[in-house]
Amino acid sequence: MQNSSPPRAPRVLGIAIPSPLRRLFDYFPAGAPPSCGWVPGLRVRVSFGRRQVVGVIIECRDHSELEFSRLKPIDACLDNAPLPADWLWLCHFTARYYQHALGDTLANAMPVLLRQGRPFEARTRERWHATDTTTEHDERLTRAPRQAALLKMLGQHPRGLTSQAIFAQSFTREQLRALEAKRLVQCREETLTQNTMAEGKGLLASPALTLNAEQSAALAVLHEGLERFHPCLLQGVTGSGKTEVYLQLIEAVVAKGRQALVLIPEIGLTPQTLGRFVQRFRVPVVALHSGLTDHERLDAWQAASSGRASIIIGTRSAIFTPLARPGVIIVDEEHDGSFKQQDGLRYHARDLAVMRARHHQIPLVLGSATPSLESLLHAQRGHYRRLTMRQRATRHPPAKLELTDTKARIRRGGLVPPVIDAIGATLDAGHQVLVFINRRGFAPTLACHACGWMAECDHCDARMTLHRHPPMLACHHCDRRRALPDACPDCGSADLRPLGSGTERSEETLGELFPKVPVYRIDRDSTRAKDAMDRMLTEIRRGEPALLVGTQMLAKGHHLPHVTLVVVVNADAGLYASDFRALEHSAQLLEQVAGRAGRAAHPGRVLVQTMHPDDPNLRLLAERGYEALATTLLEERRIAALPPWRYMALLRLESPNEAQLSTMASQSATIMRDHLQQSGLAVDCLGPVPAPMERRQNRYHLQLMLSAQKRSLLHEACAWLVAWLERCPEARRVRWSLDIDPQTLS
Known part of the structure; x- marks a missing residue:
């Protein structure tokens, strides 16, 4: 006869606490267990030092390295059920792979309100319905005209109205309660994210577009892998209709009752992407990005976790969204650097998407016009299925890059005369022009024409940027601000001049050259106000002749059908940087910017200003396109033994004390090399060397690089080095972090 007694409660709970310490902390369970019992995944509130924190139970066991008398009890259990299993798996993997503390990983991956101990449940709202509209003229309402009017309004809305909508029409809760007491209306509670599919209506709110041959072929391949892990690299030129392929793939996934997770690189793209999905589908679509309030983020997270939301769209942090029925993961613009978190938990959302799709055995789509070299190499090796779309949805081919030599030419606002003439001709034809300059502010710096002094930041190895609105000098690395000097602080000369051009200067110059045409500047400074970017894009899409001046914010993903000329003010800025990925990233950006031209009825043109028109890599990009340059760069990386052919990690160390930092960095390098030699690990250790910007925010930065043929x-x-650093007393006097698969050396 089997023993049916319940399992014995654990004596010890191993809890992950939000801290940089890579270990669990032991507590003993207190109070009545939740209905599910003590299991991993429950949130608990515990005392940690002098404060109370919210941790997550990871282990339930009967033993502890500490004496039981020294263990603290948990203060409270916050959940009746554990957090989603798929989310817990992803956090465990992320902490392991990126050599990060599990407690801190869990805290970073959950919404702020859950970190604070709020219940993991959906917010609800009231929806009021008329029970019988025929009683509108009931004698009970003859002396209550407002109640009668309210009942009439509810009768005109079969699906009912929310309390908020009712109060917006100047009705009161007392009137609702009075009608409810007369049994003329009833109230139902509903979650904020409800299924919007009406009974008898289909999944689509608007019909799908007709696909061309390339789109149809790509979609057919994607449909083949709907029931398994099927990673595909969808390489389509800008304007080739990748989004329509995503939409029709998602239609097939949602029709099977499953969910789709779509990652996009920039928060600025979220409204237009969300709008397109909402217009197409009748199912709930939620967004997750940094612009949401804490309550909105938790609502979206809970809707995805419960399965109410069928489509989830978000930026990199959305990769941690729990899904009840995962069906597909799509990463749009997979090459984009914004998918990599550059501080704290330094994860890459694209790489986590690959692992998550493999874990769930669902298809993965990585879309880009300019794929990363990592993804291209995976496709070459057969790890990804490569799908190409070279035809634009319009009849016009992608615009070619035309290199314009700027040597020995007078510039106005960074623009040379032939380019200014081309801008004028385009505006005269009734079209729009996009001027791309990846520097915000008026000018990169302020200089003295008499002695050569330049405005430099006191806290960074960088020059301060000149701004005109408002007038000031600002460091874009530490955000230090300084008033404009009246004279040179070195020689006293009043001949101070802006050096170079930024978006503000280009905007001012273009306004002077073309006074009858509106100029829209789109950068981080001009779009700080809520909805500022949306308002400008709405004006731009009216189609009247206009000049658009912008940074990367304008270059990515936006459909600007009336732009027929794109001008790149300075193509050299990113081509000759010290980072080995600089050329790849610059080429991707140039191609993305070029893709804004000629997306509708008229062909496009792209003028690229450069001091080095004979540079072989730049010429290769202009004449044969990104794919040819990527092939060359992959071969160069293979010869130089650099990623993606080898795997890399970067130990970053920083401190305000330069001598102390140098000693610690040298000690780390020596200890690491000794360990590698003794263990026989085939890992290279390079450095320490100064970071590309050695002093930033009044702190000095050094780096130690590890690379290996095998991950x-x-x-x-890396695990050995992290363990040594955590034990080393000297390491506590500096700030250090380990970056697995770094995307930049700065």
Whole structure:
């Protein structure tokens, strides 16, 4: 006869606490257990030092390295059920792979309100319905005209109205309660995210577009892998209709009762992407990005976790959204650097998307016109299925880059005369022009024409940017601000001049050259106000002749059908940087910017200003396109033994004390090399060397680089180094972090 007694409660709970310490902390369970019992995944409130924190139970066991008398009890259990299993798996993997503390990983991956101990439940709202509209002229309402009017309004809305909508029409809760007491209306509670599919209506709110041959072929391949892990690299030129392929793939996934997660690189793209999905589908679509309030983020998270939301769209942090029925993951613009978190938990959302799709055995789509070299190499090796779309949805081919030599030419606002003439001709034809300059502010710096002094930041190895609105000098690295000097602080000369051009200067110059044409500047400074960017894009899409001046914010993903000329003010800025990925990233950006031209009825043109028109890589990009340049760069990386052919990790160390930092960095390098030699691990250790910007925010920065042919060897070496740093007393006097698969050396 089997023993049916319940399992014995654990004596010890191993809890992950939000801290940089890579270990669990032991507590003993207190109070009545939740209905599910003590299981991993429950949130608990515990005392940690002098404060109370919210942690997550990871282990339930009967033993502890500490004496039981020294263990603290938990203060409260916050959940009746554990957090979603798929989310817990992803957090465990992320902490392991990126060599990060599990407690801190869990805290970063959950909404702020859950970190604060709020219940993991959906917010609800009231929806009022008329029970019988025929009683509108009931004698009970003859002396209550407002109640009668309210009942009439509700009768005109079969699906009912929310309390908020009713109060907006100047009705009161007392009137609702009075009608409810007369049984003329009833109230139902509903979650904020409800299924919007009306009974008898289909999944689509608007019909799908007709696909061309390339789109149809790509979609057919994607449909083949709907029931398994099927990673595909969808490489389509800008304007080739990748989004329509995504929409029709998602239609097939949602029709099977499953969910789709779509990652996009920029928060600025969220409204237009969300709008397109909402217009197409009748199912709930939620967005997750940094612009949401804490309550909105938790609502969206809970809707996805419960399965109410069928489509989830978000920026990089949305990769941690729990899904009840995962069906597909799509990463749009997979090459984009914004998918990599650059501080704290330094994860890459694209790479986590690959692992998550494999874990769930669902298809993965990585879309881009300019794929990363990592993804291209995976496709070459057969790890990804490569799908190409070279035809634009319009009849016009993608615009070619035309290199314009700027040597020995007078510039106005960064523009040379032939380019200014081309801008004028385009505006005269009734079209729009996009001027791309990846520097905000009026000018990169302020200089003295008499002695050569330049405005430099006191806290960084960088020059301060000149701004005109408002007038000031600002450091874009530490955000330090300074008033404009009346004279040169070195020689006293009043001949101070702006050096170079930024978006503000280009805007001012274009306004002077073309006074009858509106100029829209789109950068981080001009779009700080809520909805500022949406308002400008609405004006731009009216189609009247206009000049658009913008940074990367304008270059990515936006459909600007009336732009037929794109001008790149300075193509050299990113081509000759010290980072080995600089050329790849600059080429991707140039191609993305070029893709804004000629997306509708008229062909496009792209003028690229450069001091080095004979540079072989730039010429290769202009004449044969990104794919040819990527092939060359992949071969160069193979010869130089650089990623993606090898795996890399970067130990970053920083401190305000330069001598102390140098000693610690040298000690770390020596200890690491000794360990590698003794263990026989085939891992290279390079450095320490100064970071590309050695002094930033009044702190000095040094780096130690590890690289290996095999990922497992690199992680073994990194785990040993992290463990040594955590034990080393000197390491506590500096700030250090380990960046697995760094995307930039700065």
